[in-house]
Amino acid sequence: MSEEKHHIVSxxxxxxxxxxxxxxTGISVAITQLEMGPMNxxxxxxxxxxxxxIVLAWFMHLKFESRFFAFMVSAVVVVFLLVLLVTxxxxxxx
Amino acid sequence: MSEANNAHNVSYxxxxxxxxxxxxxxxxxxxxxxGLLYLYTMLLFFSVAAILGLLMKTxxxxxxxxxxxxxxxxxxxxxxxxxxxxIIVVPGLPAVFGNFFxxxxxxxxxxxxxxxxxxxxxxxxxxxLIVLTSQFMGDGPPDTGWTFYAPYSFRTPTNVLPAVFGxxxxxxxxxxxxxxxxxTIHRMRAPGMTWFKMPLFPWTLYGTAWIQILATPVxxxxxxxxxxxxxxxxxxxxxxLGGDPILYQHLFWIYSHPAVYIxxxxxxxxxxxxxxxxxxxxxxxxxxxxLSTMAxxxxxxxVWGHHMFTSGMSGRALYAFSFLTFLVAIPSAIKVFNxxxxxxxxxxxxxxxxxxxxxxxxxxxxxxxxxxVLGSLATNVHVHDTHFVVAHFHFIxxxxxxxxFMAALHxxxxxxxxxxxxxxWANLGWGIFFIGFNTLYLPMFYLGIMGMPRRYYDYLxxxxxxxxxxxxxxxxxxxxxxxxxxxxIRSARHGEKTSDKNPWGxxxxxxxxxxxxxxxxFEEIPTIVKGPYDYED
Numbered sequence: 001m002s003e004e005k006h007h008i009v010s011x012x013x014x015x016x017x018x019x020x021x022x023x024x025t026g027i028s029v030a031i032t033q034l035e036m037g038p039m040n041x042x043x044x045x046x047x048x049x050x051x052x053x054i055v056l057a058w059f060m061h062l063k064f065e066s067r068f069f070a071f072m073v074s075a076v077v078v079v080f081l082l083v084l085l086v087t088x089x090x091x092x093x094x
Numbered sequence: 095m096s097e098a099n100n101a102h103n104v105s106y107x108x109x110x111x112x113x114x115x116x117x118x119x120x121x122x123x124x125x126x127x128x129g130l131l132y133l134y135t136m137l138l139f140f141s142v143a144a145i146l147g148l149l150m151k152t153x154x155x156x157x158x159x160x161x162x163x164x165x166x167x168x169x170x171x172x173x174x175x176x177x178x179x180x181i182i183v184v185p186g187l188p189a190v191f192g193n194f195f196x197x198x199x200x201x202x203x204x205x206x207x208x209x210x211x212x213x214x215x216x217x218x219x220x221x222x223l224i225v226l227t228s229q230f231m232g233d234g235p236p237d238t239g240w241t242f243y244a245p246y247s248f249r250t251p252t253n254v255l256p257a258v259f260g261x262x263x264x265x266x267x268x269x270x271x272x273x274x275x276x277x278t279i280h281r282m283r284a285p286g287m288t289w290f291k292m293p294l295f296p297w298t299l300y301g302t303a304w305i306q307i308l309a310t311p312v313x314x315x316x317x318x319x320x321x322x323x324x325x326x327x328x329x330x331x332x333x334x335l336g337g338d339p340i341l342y343q344h345l346f347w348i349y350s351h352p353a354v355y356i357x358x359x360x361x362x363x364x365x366x367x368x369x370x371x372x373x374x375x376x377x378x379x380x381x382x383x384x385l386s387t388m389a390x391x392x393x394x395x396x397v398w399g400h401h402m403f404t405s406g407m408s409g410r411a412l413y414a415f416s417f418l419t420f421l422v423a424i425p426s427a428i429k430v431f432n433x434x435x436x437x438x439x440x441x442x443x444x445x446x447x448x449x450x451x452x453x454x455x456x457x458x459x460x461x462x463x464x465x466x467v468l469g470s471l472a473t474n475v476h477v478h479d480t481h482f483v484v485a486h487f488h489f490i491x492x493x494x495x496x497x498x499f500m501a502a503l504h505x506x507x508x509x510x511x512x513x514x515x516x517x518x519w520a521n522l523g524w525g526i527f528f529i530g531f532n533t534l535y536l537p538m539f540y541l542g543i544m545g546m547p548r549r550y551y552d553y554l555x556x557x558x559x560x561x562x563x564x565x566x567x568x569x570x571x572x573x574x575x576x577x578x579x580x581x582x583i584r585s586a587r588h589g590e591k592t593s594d595k596n597p598w599g600x601x602x603x604x605x606x607x608x609x610x611x612x613x614x615x616f617e618e619i620p621t622i623v624k625g626p627y628d629y630e631d
Contacts, residue, residue, distance in 0.1 A: 083396070086399070089411040089414045090340075090344070090407045090411035091408075092408070093410040093411065094408040
């Protein structure tokens with residue numbers, strides 16, 4: 001729509017985001033070398049979550065959109081976390 | 095553009111676009127034509143799957159080999175399930191009536207992304223073609239059931255791969271339709287149509303669309319994992335390789351239970367449109383219906399485990415899923431209360447769509463209440479994987495979505511085709527169908543409680559009586575379907591022409607536009623000042 005403003009992200013910012021994603025990928029690979037039991041999976045999922053948040057915020061412009069979109073994405077994340085929680089009612093007590 | 099082919103004064107059926115003949119349909123981005131493409135595809139495949147069901151019931155009319163052996167029976171219930179679930183009821187009302195009426199009901203000229211809408215239909219067709227190849231090549235039709243349970247789905251020599259991949263491709267159609275509807279409803283409502291002035295059918299499409307977007311990717315990934323397990327033996331589900339077959343059941347039902355709400359919510363929306371119109375009364379508890387719709391969509395995500403009570407899940411998970419299952423019954427019951435209260439002291443007009451709507455409430459209540467039997471841990475163990483489950487499932491999905499689909503089709507038919515069907519034949523078809531439906535499925539509750547397992551081509555002589563009644567009911571029900579389809583197909587081509595904008599006395603926007611609608615629906619986008627069911631003035 002014509003009244004909407006389009007935010008332009010600089011190459012410099014994109015480069016930082018790319019660098020952050022590469023560093024986090026490196027960390028998630030390195031962490032597999034540590035013997036932490038089930039915590040390995042948790043750590044990998046937390047890193048993946050941070051990477052997804054960075055992609056959403058900068059590459060997909062969520063950071064520059066109205067709060068409404070952030071709310072909608074957050075609602076989806078909450079549903080996802082609840083599905084995980086309910087699933088672990090089985091796996092944690094089997 | 096000539097005046098004779100103007101998007102504002104020529105019906106969408108007569109409008110001449112870039113293409114002619116069949117191409118004018120399969121390459122059309124008009125939401126109404128796309129809705130009809132889905133309708134024709136579904137009616138064709140519904141007929142095929144209904145014949146498969148009839149053959150199965152004929153096999154079960156007596157113990158032992160009647161007309162087919164066990165392998166054929168296994169293949170038939172698999173194909174029957176795949177067609178009915180993935181091709182008919184999951185796309186169901188949103189694909190047909192959502193596409194056709196959502197833009198009109200919210201005062202828009204089309205959906206937000208018309209080309210994406212056409213792409214959705216193409217994904218749907220390509221998925222169907224891939225599924226069909228599973229019947230004619232390799233080592234025979236798949237025999238896993240529509241659930242593709244692990245580990246059997248990667249051990250059976252039959253053609254599981256194309257069936258699974260076809261279902262995966264059809265998932266894209268579902269996701270794209272969901273995205274299209276969410277954006278359309280957010281961005282394209284007519285001026286003045288606030289959220290709480292939006293009709294209830296679009297509301298249910300909105301709740302459904304979110305489920306389509308969020309749940310469908312889960313089944314997509316799960317089906318790909320089945321393919322990977324079958325081709326590469328990755329060991330995620332295969333217990334012989336350290337995998338967990340119960341994980342497959344979790345992932346499958348994380349989608350497939352919300353999918354039941356993809357099937358039923360739009361049906362509830364259509365019923366919420368029909369009942370106030372034929373009661374000439376404002377809907378009772380509009381906001382309660384809206385909130386219960388969203389509550390069903392939300393809570394419906396967390397009840398999938400009730401399909402797995404005997405799978406070996408932890409005890410705590412069993413309690414949690416049983417509790418959540420009972421929770422989801424509450425918003426469903428709220429809707430039934432609202433529909434009945436709308437009819438109370440209304441001016442009831444006994445016409446075909448209304449017959450379908452009230453019979454929907456009747457059969458859906460039977461399905462819902464027997465669902466509570468299955469949601470209770472103690473009783474579930476006894477009737478799990480018996481004909482009780484098959485009866486419950488058909489009362490919900492066929493009795494719910496199927497009846498609502500037929501109610502919607504008879505309700506919106508004159509608007510869609512500009513012709514009226516023969517009301518006497520329509521009523522006769524409904525009556526025969528209703529008798530056949532209950533004769534077919536009610537005995538299956540009894541058979542299930544007595545212990546007859548499902549998915550067996552044979553049974554003990556003790557179950558013979560109930561199966562005879564049930565099989566006869568199948569033939570009666572199919573007779574009703576033949577009458578209904580013959581009447582509608584004949585009427586779509588040769589029925590009495592009508593240009594009456596509002597034959598039923600509806601208040602929503604689709605009854606204010608031309609019959610059949612013009613290409614762009616509205617010459618001028620209306621401004622909404624009143625609620626959608628305002629019968630009080």
